[in-house]
Each structure stands twice: as structure tokens, then as C-alpha cells.
Amino acid sequence: MCFDPNAIRCVNTCVCLAGFADLRCPDNVSVDSLNTRYVLRWDWPHESAVNQTVTFTVQYLASHEKYWTSMCVDVLEHRCDFTAAELHYLALYLLRVRANTSQRSSGWVQIRFCPDKHAALGPPSSVRLRSVKGHLEIIITDPVTSSNQSMKTLLDNNLRYLIQYWRRSEEPKKAKVLQTENNVVMLTDLDRQTWYCVRVQSRYDFYNKISVFSDTHCTRTEGQMPYWQIFLYFLISLLLSFLLVVLLSFCCYKMFTLLKNTFCPAIQLPDHIQELWLSDSEKPQLLAPESPESVCELLVMVSAELDAVAVDEHSNTEDQDSSTHGRHGSGDSGVYSTEEDSGHRSDLQMSSRKHREELHDGTLLEL
């Protein structure tokens, strides 16, 4: 029995003892693992040499047990998942695999497997970054087993974290490094108002197990604003409010002048028109109110010869009348006559004068 320490131990790496008639043994038998997920993998490149379907059987043995336990029986793929076997993390196991056809089988290829030594470690299951008053708080969640427990329960507090942090503007190569066992870490000694990036790796130092890095998370540190920035913001807001006030007062002024011009105009109407405005009548009155006596009077047009003398004779006596009746007698007074026709004119004037007197009775009396 290979577990007997006194026996010659031939198996640490893979050994396959096969006879000539048997199938070839699987090659490259190894365990692909992450935390508590274990997958046994192997190669068997001789498919073409065999006409039948080749299946594989995988078994495992705990150290103190006497009988092998089968894990994968007659599987076609070149892998076997041991996660369901719930192997004890600290214990030592033997895993073995062989190829089968319906008639033949290969020898067993056996390897030792101790998860504590051989299983790869995963990165932290989550990394949260928070900016706290100029410092950065990193909250790390442990890598978990296949049953969602923390790996710390299996590694017995040997699990440590390596935190890398750098300024986002710089390269990750210039990163600072911090090792811790805690799940909550506060990064101090950082620049304010700067973007920092962080990533975390798990480590199990006893067997030099190092995980891949977690995702990179970046955030900006808070901090007090520099004084010049505060002053600049103050100046800008001052300027803006000043411009706003100027604009408002300008608008108000414009509004005021508009209203003033609308309701209290500078240019006034003439007095006589204003009197009309203030009088009771509604319509603008440019003429005197209608009187029974008609404004319009008939104009008698006589010939110029007859009126010539009459005009000379009456020019002096009619001056007063013509001046008062300027409107009405304008046609007659403007008619001049020559000396030749003075006789006619006088007759005409006599007749026209009669007319005038007749016609002007009303008006003369009125005046």
C-alpha cells in the first residue's frame, strides 16, 4: 500500500506501469484548482490508434482509508471535477486515472494532491474603495470556498493581502505596496484631490501561494480646497452677480422710460386743439358748428367789363364790407375793370350791389 511509509515510495510524480497489451496511460495528469474547486485534467492523444470509444475512470483515496472512492466513472472528456468530493483542505490525497475501452484498460496514473500545498489561491472576492477625508478606505472581502465560506477558515489565518496603490496619472509600476492581514485598511499619506487606483492580491506565505490581482478600482481623495481656488470661485461669482445687477438695472431703466413716454409724453399738443380735446364733443372739430345759415353762398360771376367801373366806385365804400366778408365777396372785389367800360361797370356794379345787398341782408344784419 503506497501509504505505508516503510514501503518503497515510487509514486510522487506520475508513474504508469503498463504492459504491452494494455492501453496507453493518460499523460500530463495535473490538478487545475482555484480555492476549493479542483479539476483533474489529463491528455490522451492516442484516440486515432484505437477504433473504439475510450472512456476514463477517476478515483481518489484519503490517507487513512483502505478503499478507493470513484469520482468520475467512464467519462469521455479529459477532465474530472473533484469539488463535490469535499476534500479536506489540509489532508493528503491520492488521485488516479486510467483509460478504458470495453475490453482493455490502461494502468493507473497516480498523483498526490494536498490542497493546502497545491491548490491555487484566488484573489479577494471583492474590493471596495471609499474616500474618507483625504484618506482612502479599502474594504477587502476574502476569497470564498465552493460553499461560500471565507478561505480564512481553511487557511487558519495565514491569509494575507498585498495592496498596490498608485496615482492614476502615473504608471502602475511606480505603485506603493502595503501588506496586511486585515480586511479593512486605511491608506493615509495621500495627496488631496487626486485620483488614486488600487488593486489587491491574496497571499499564503507558507507555501508561496500568490493569487492574481483583483480588478483595479480608482477614486478621488477628498480634501480641503486650496485657498487660491476658493478665492478664484469667489471672484468669478462676484463678477457674475455684478453683471447680473447691471443688466437688471438697465432693463428697469428702459422699462421706466418706456412707461414714462407712454403715459407722460414730452411733446404736447397745441392749446386750441387741446381745448377741443377737453370739450365735450367727441369728434375733432376743425370747423364751426353747423348753423342754419349756410356757410356756402352763391357766387355771382359777372363779366369783367361791366364790373370795372363799379369796382372803382365801390372800392372805398366796400372796403369795410369786403374786409368783413372777405370770404364771401372775394370773387367780386377781385374783378377789375378798365376805364372804357366804366359805364357798363357801374350798371353792373349797381345790379351786383343790389344783389349783394339783397343777399347780404341776412349776413349784414347778423354782422
Next chain:
Amino acid sequence: MDLQRVALLCTFFCFAQVWSLPTNCILRKDLLKRSYTLIETAGGLFPVQCLKENVAITFPQNAFESANTDQVTGVEKAVYQTLENIDALFENYNDPDQWDAKKWNEFRGLVYRQIVDSKCIMSKSEAAQDFPSREASLKKYFETISSALKEKDFRYCAWEIVRNEILRTLKFILDHNSDIML
């Protein structure tokens, strides 16, 4: 023909052994502590009904005591020997079903793993003249336990006595010999 081939291969591999890990030839305190916790929690406290069946077994304190630093290797070898003896106690018998099977399985596996890991201690070149006396004390102790187990016919209380003794031994090593372990 096959036998010759096997012998040849075995000889070759025995000489060409490749350990995939760094050979830390040192006992691990955390593994021993874990072993203690497992066997402690696999069952309960020592049952009252077994008190009358309890035998007085002298604990080999001298096997684990060291007067000076020269005796460190001797103590290391004694601890290794203890682990081997513990494993041997249960080797030929079925697992007692009075305890938590999962924890008991893990305990057995862990003890064996420690034996495999620490085997190199026995091949340490440092002289350990004190070791033969330690080995003798341990051998006597475990033989007493084994015979008590057989006398009591592997009953419930017999196993509890064995478990109690193992707990006592591991506790003593953890309390007094932590300095030689990693």
C-alpha cells in the same frame, strides 16, 4: 519480466525523487493545533460513565522536555514519533462511530499529512543522543494505551480513554513545545 521492470522503475524513481515544494523540515504549529481542535470537537467531554473504567496511564513528560538547545532535535523527533504512534493506534481498526465522522476523517488525514511532511526530521543529521530514551518512553506509553483498548474490547469507553490520552498529549506538546514549531 514485469517484476524486473517494476523494480528498475521504482529504483530509478526512488533516487530521482522530486518534491514539488520547498522542503520545510519543520513541524507546523497551526496544523497540530488544528488536529487538537478536531479531535476535541469530534466528541464531547469525557463521559461520566467511563470515569470508573479509566486507567491510570503515566504520561511520558520527559519525552517532551528539553533542558537546553542541544536537545531540540531530540524533541522534534519525539513529536514526530508521537504522531506516528497516534496514527498507528487507529490504523488497523475501523473508525469509531461514536464521534463526528467528518471531523474524525479530517483528523486522521491531517495526522497522516503531518507525518508525511515531517518525515525528514528523522533523517536530520544533528546528533540526538537523548532521542532513544524519549523514544522508549513514548513506546511504553502508547503500548499501555493500546493494551487498555484491547482489554476493554474496543468498547465505547475504551475509545474515549484513547481519545482523552491523545488530547492530553497534544495539549502538552502545544503548551510546552511551541518554540520548536513554525
